[in-house]
Amino acid sequence: MEKTLILAEGRYxxxxxxxxxxxxxxSKRFRIVGVIDSTLSGKDAGEVLDGxxxxxxxxxxxxxxxxxxxxxxxxxxxxxxxGGYLPKVYRDIIKKxxxxxxxxxxxxxxxxxxxxxxxxxxxxxxxxLIDVRKLYQDMKIPFTGKINEVTSIKVAxxxxxxxxxxxxxAIMLHEAFERLGKKSVFVAMGQTGWMQGAKYCIVMDSxxxxxxxxAIEDIIWRAWKEENPDVIVTHGxxxxxxxxxxxxxxxxxxGRPDYIILxxxxxxxxxxxxxxxxxxxxxxxxxxxxxxSGKKPIAITxxxxxxxxxxxxxxxxxxxxxxxxMTRVPLYEGVEDxxxxxxxxAEKIKVSIGVEESVQPQVL
Numbered sequence: 001m002e003k004t005l006i007l008a009e010g011r012y013x014x015x016x017x018x019x020x021x022x023x024x025x026x027s028k029r030f031r032i033v034g035v036i037d038s039t040l041s042g043k044d045a046g047e048v049l050d051g052x053x054x055x056x057x058x059x060x061x062x063x064x065x066x067x068x069x070x071x072x073x074x075x076x077x078x079x080x081x082x083g084g085y086l087p088k089v090y091r092d093i094i095k096k097x098x099x100x101x102x103x104x105x106x107x108x109x110x111x112x113x114x115x116x117x118x119x120x121x122x123x124x125x126x127x128x129l130i131d132v133r134k135l136y137q138d139m140k141i142p143f144t145g146k147i148n149e150v151t152s153i154k155v156a157x158x159x160x161x162x163x164x165x166x167x168x169x170a171i172m173l174h175e176a177f178e179r180l181g182k183k184s185v186f187v188a189m190g191q192t193g194w195m196q197g198a199k200y201c202i203v204m205d206s207x208x209x210x211x212x213x214x215a216i217e218d219i220i221w222r223a224w225k226e227e228n229p230d231v232i233v234t235h236g237x238x239x240x241x242x243x244x245x246x247x248x249x250x251x252x253x254x255g256r257p258d259y260i261i262l263x264x265x266x267x268x269x270x271x272x273x274x275x276x277x278x279x280x281x282x283x284x285x286x287x288x289x290x291x292x293s294g295k296k297p298i299a300i301t302x303x304x305x306x307x308x309x310x311x312x313x314x315x316x317x318x319x320x321x322x323x324x325x326m327t328r329v330p331l332y333e334g335v336e337d338x339x340x341x342x343x344x345x346a347e348k349i350k351v352s353i354g355v356e357e358s359v360q361p362q363v364l
Contacts, residue, residue, distance in 0.1 A: 004030035004105075005065050006078035007093055012037040012058065013048055015163035015272050019107055019192045020078030021049055024056055026171055028197030030105075033069045034059050035078065036093065050331055062093045066100065076105040076195060080163070082244070082273045084109025084133075095121060103128040107191030107203075132191040133206040141214035147256050150224040150232070152185075153346050156257035157301070158236040158248045160264045160285050162272045165303045167193060169263050169330050170235040176339040182230040185223045189216070189237050189251070199223075204237050204247070213254035220255055231342075240288055241280055242271050252292045259342050260289055265303035266315050286323060298345065299338040300327040 004027075008020040012035055023032050024045045035045045038060045046054030059065035066072065075097040081087065086108055094104055094112070098121045104112055111131040112118045122129045157170040170186065177184035188198035190205070200223040202215045223232055234255065238245025251257065264282055271277045282300075290296050300319055304312035312329045320327040328337055 001027075001029065001031035002073035003033045003069055003071060004074040004076055005059075005062075005069065005072050005102075006032060006035045006076045007062075007090060008035055008037045008078040009087070009089060009093065010037060010039055011079045011081075011087070012040055012045070016079045016081050018163045019076070019080050019195065020045075022167060022192040022196055023076065023078065024049055024054060025168060026196050029195060030074055030076065030197075032056055033072060034065050036060075036062055036065050062096050072102060074103045074105055077108060080107065080192075086110040086112075094118065098122055098125050098127050101125055101127055103130065105130045105132065105195060107132045107195065109133060132194050133203050135194070136203040136206040136215075139202065139207050139215050140211045141218045142211065143213040143217050143254055145217075146221050147217045147254065150221055152224050152229050153231045153259070153342065154220065154255060154257045155231060155233045155259045155261065155342060156236060156251050156255060157233075157261045157263055158251070158285075158289065158297075159239050160241075160262065160282065161268055161279055162238045162242050162245045162247075164239070164263050164265050164268075164272075165301075165330075166235040166263050169261065169301050169335065170233050171196075172330050172335045173261070173339055174231075174233040176334065176336045177231045177233065177343075179336070180339055180343065182339075182343065183227070184231040184233060185227050185229040187219055187223050187232055187234040189235055204250070205245075212250050216250055216254040239271070240285060243274060243277050244271075249292070252289075257293070258346070259298045260293060260295075261299045261301055261338060262286065262289065262297040263301045263303060264319075265305055266319075267306040268303075282319070283323070286325070297325060298342060299335075300325050301335065301338070302327065302329040304329050304331055 006020045008017045011017045035058045040058045041060030043058045044053045045056040046052045106112045113129040157166045159166045174184045174186040188201040191203045194201045202219050207215050236248035236251045238247030240248045302316050316327040316329050
């Protein structure tokens with residue numbers, strides 16, 4: 001993997017920095033050697049994120065980062081801003097990177113390759129401008145119903161808010177299934193998943209709405225057809241009730257998950273980026289998922305932001321008792337219990353179907 005820096009100036013320690021967060025936690029496409037954010041200079045990116053040191057330093061400037069990593073090959077724009085715009089202060093840093101021959105990876109709706117200044121510089125210095133969302137904007141795949149052919153267990157992680165850790169929990173589940181001896185495939189639904197190196201990926205919010213369902217169906221079907229896994233794990237975008245990013249409906253309708261996990265952050269009172277909108281109570285999401293999919297979430301996972309370990313674990317136990325749904329804090333408890341519960345439930349269903357088929361009267 002090539003050495004890569006992440007640009008998250010002024011936003012790493014905010015929900016806008018979720019692309020950077022995902023890459024600091026997990027990356028199989030790029031080797032992350034540092035994050036640029038002058039407000040957190042000198043700290044460890046992992047420790048700032050969730051208290052776990054990962055040996056990824058945060059640099060105060062592009063120059064400082066380059067002086068320690070002169071052979072870096074890529075710079076990733078590590079933020080996902082509301083509306084997908086490029087923060088103005090990032091322009092000069094990107095230009096400096098291009099002039100050093102560093103390729104730029106961008107997941108924003110602002111395409112760098114459409115920017116005359118960046119394009120001209122990229123051509124002159126022979127660097128690549130990779131606009132990840134642009135890779136998927138012309139995807140036009142109609143829904144066909146072939147999702148019904150998929151025999152793998154399909155698991156989806158949805159959330160009560162955007163930027164709440166759905167993709168991270170989905171990756172943790174994928175790895176938990178692998179540890180339990182099941183062949184699992186992770187299917188990413190956003191640009192950060194592509195940057196992390198997911199083999200099966202779409203960028204849902206880049207696709208024309210009429211073709212979103214077909215793209216979801218097709219990527220899950222292809223993962224099943226090509227890999228023949230026991231389990232396929234994916235995640236929703238946005239949140240079912242987020243006023244600006246109402247994602248997840250398409251995944252339930254077109255992906256037809258067998259199991260849904262609901263990611264929740266108890267300390268969040270208002271939707272991400274929209275403090276005027278309160279997040280509805282957890283029970284409304286549980287009811288909504290049951291209404292849409294025909295079954296309750298099999299588990300709730302807790303994003304422990306702004307909580308101590310003790311507070312997060314206590315809250316998880318309270319939610320588990322209140323709703324009768326397994327609740328875990330992935331950061332402290334992992335998600336193996338959830339993976340085991342899914343496997344056990346799927347086995348029971350498989351056995352019950354076998355019994356029903358065995359007692360079917362023969363047609364003479």
